[in-house]
Amino acid sequence: MKAKVLPLFILAALSTAAFAATPPNTLVVVQSLDDIVSLDPAEANELSSIQTVPSLYQRLVQADRDNPAKVIPVLAESWQADAAAKTLTVKLRPQAVFSSGNPLTADDVMFSYQRAVKMNKSPAFILNVLGWQPDNIDTQLKKIDDHTVQLSWTADVSPAVALNILSTPIASIVDSKAVQSNLKGDDFGNAWLKMHSAGSGPFKMRVYQPHQAIVLDANPTSPGDKPLLNNIIIKNVPDPSARRLLIQQGDADVARELGPDQTAALKNQQGVKVLEIPSAEQNYLVFNSGNKANPLLNNPAFWEAARYLVDYQGITQDLLKGQYFVHQSFLPVGLPGALEGNPFSFDPAKAKAILEKAGITNASLTLDVENKPPFITIAQSLQASFAQGGVKLDLLPAAGSQVYARVRAKQHQAAIRLWIPDYFDAHSNASAFAYNDGKSSTVAGLNGWQIPELNQATLAAVAEADPAKRTALYTAMQQELQRSSPYVFIDQAKTQVVLRDNVKGYHQGLNADMVYYDRVSK
Template identity: 45%
Template sequence: MKHLKTALLASAMMLPMAAPAVFAKTPDNVLVVAQNIDDIVAIDPAQAYEFTSGELVTNLYDRLVQYDAEDTTVLAPGLASEWSTDEAAKTITFTLRDGATFASGNPVTAEDVVYSFSRVVKLNLTPAFILTQLGWNADNIAEMVKADGNTVTVTYAGDFSPAFVLNVLAARPASIVDSVLVRENEVDGDMGNAWLNANAAGSGPFTLKRYTAGQMVRMEANPTYFNGAPEVDSVIIRHVAESATQQLLLEQGDVDLARNMTPDQIASLSSDEIKVETFPQAAVHFLSFNQKTDSLTNPAVWEAARYLVDYKGMTETIIKGQMDVHQAFWPKGFPGSYDETPFSYDPEKAKSILTEAGIDSPITVSLDVINAAPFTDMAQSLQASFADAGINFEILPGTGSQVITKYRERSHEAMLLYWGPDFMDPHSNAKAFAYNSDNSDDSYAATTTWRNAWAVPAEMNEKTMAALSEGDAETRLQMYRELQQEVQASSPIVIMFQAAYQVAMDKGVTGYVNGATSDFVFYRLVDKD
């Protein structure tokens, strides 16, 4: 990347000094995006669990039901044109859309749906829990999901409302893959996992032309997409880790969108050729303490930490326009959110809490952080404010994939990270922040609680599961509000902010949709004037 930036600067210096700025131009009908994509670990829908990989899966694959670019708040028909529910029998029967095909040309069949769901369950990779919570496992999946002609009947086990099940089936791992193509590329019984981490086999609005990890993604329009071909012929996502380089590329016209610019850079944009759009996000940002680290297990440390975050200072400077103060696990603006923010920066109170608990200071803690804006700036702010109470952070920067891998291994001490819902139901985040029924090292769970080795109290586990099965809608939402209040008051996870995402783009770009989660990033409607 340093060579790219140097070359760009050298080219700029070759222009006559008195000449006006000359903008380059990206190819017609090709959208070029500058984005930090180093968080990607996998792009197979059965394994993809990172923010950027979620964006790719959404644009390459379809689900039976899905939230779409037209209106990201509405659960709409996808590969299923209609469905019927039988709550007593705990079944939902889907009728497949006529004429839908995969990018390969193969028709989408009920057998593809059965294969796709079975594949996720049998591979049992990171996001599999989203589907297995319906009571599915490798032994019973053939009985739980059945094909009959152009219909698929899904059976679930558990006290779930059909609305909850539909939200699960609209989630990333429920994406439908081309079973014929995947089977052709299976190696040593991996069900095509290695191949699908470099290729795609979907029916979505785009096909994957090229993916080079840590470098670029090129998607091409799928002309046979059931909802109509995309407006642009292709989307190129260039890995640009440095936000300053993203700004330079955008200002010179070498990219159409810059996805990771800092607030200062956004504020500094002055060209009439560039506009900025802001998109509210569902991701919450938090600081967490691994309970395998003895010095971090006292609840007084958790409580003091809540008064050592300079919430106001950060939202008015380094993350201005990109995050708002939010201190509960379900995002504001969604049904069931708890929006009280009782904590503010008060180092004297924090010191008092630590002293009363008999905690000796200083405490030295390593803090893992993604080596990109705004995370490194946030880490430095935390380092300064926590030092006021004798908690000294040693910042350990790494790529997104390095940091996330370490988090999943529970080998960190403190972690600065973010979390987005796996599907749009409050249980998605409640299970991540308020549930951990087995804290053993060999019982991996894709939750913040397990990854921080927090053995959640049995009563809180019970409340989380009770909320999941509650039939009355408003009572259920109130139960989630109470859970958020409990986690907010006492847990080793300090929730600080809710994201607000700013994207700078060429003024001629229209139709870009960046919904509340990474699964709601759509390029299908993008057009370039």
């Protein structure tokens, strides 16, 4: 194999030395890349990975970047849905080609879905929502001709949900010929795709150096709009203060994940601008109602009182410096059907009255929390605000992996948790917070909360084909969880991205994978 020789300007960008200005046709992005396990779209499930996949791959359909509630064709030219038969018949975009020059065919679509399901990597559960499993996926895909494919599903979900599932990164279409020429045994090309690309996106992989950088070149054959820049360099800079310095000095064009203090310091800095982008990420407090060691945890009166013991404004504005806003429902603002009203406020006197009426005295419980912002910041605020209502919170700070393990083992009493939809559909959140069949590890299941009527409502909503009726079902579910549930939804994130002021056309959407570089210019 020939070694890849990188141009001097790329080598300069990857070095630690400052060079005062980035090259005119290259975008230099600084962020942490240490979370990446793989850039194979059938395996990518970490934040940095799924932010990169859309630049390399396209899907049959994707959320409209300007209106993410709308699904638009990308590699599909059109589709015909049959709700009764649970099928989508998709006509592919004519003349679409991959970065290799290979034409897109129905075989590529079938291969992409088959490998994603059969590899069964961590994001495969998203395709499992359709009922697709390794032992049935071959029967769910039918080639009509080279440019037409019929997709079937066994699960009781509407075509709208199926389209939303097919708009996720794991549903990216790969170049089957390129991948099959790089197989290692029966790995479906996974080892090769961890480090290379085989897609039709606006960019293609030049090189990926783990824990160092991802270098992308423009793909002029990509269907749709052509990228405006020649190269994207995404550089691994784990330290937020170092990222701040690079963007401040002009050694980077885009800086991500700076944290509230670093970002606040740049808001009035000449030469840079701070974008605030709504994100679907939410923080919530949950009580493990299945933990019998503390009777408080399964007491609806305590759940109600807790809603008035959170200093929502203090957390979002003072502590988290506006990087989050108050949001008190399980559907994030921006997702169709989300309730935007916030019925609860910090009111210790009201909470005390609720507790007194319920005969709850000397209330105390433990709170598992990740020992890093924003989680520990929120937990410390809760400890102080709950104390004003006469409730003692003992914090149990630990590494994220330890908190996750305790929650998975159902050993916690209460926890501060983060939620991001796995796909851009209300069912992703509803099935997590409202559904518990006693077998699944949903959020409700991990916290011992099971309401048969909500299970039925969740299944009815995901199967409902009428958009208005479906929205009404989710409205009722959100209202019920606000009324009585072991969850206290606290806030929703605003992603803050810092750009040099000569960067134009950068777009980032509500969900984690909605990061777009193709319209960026300098």
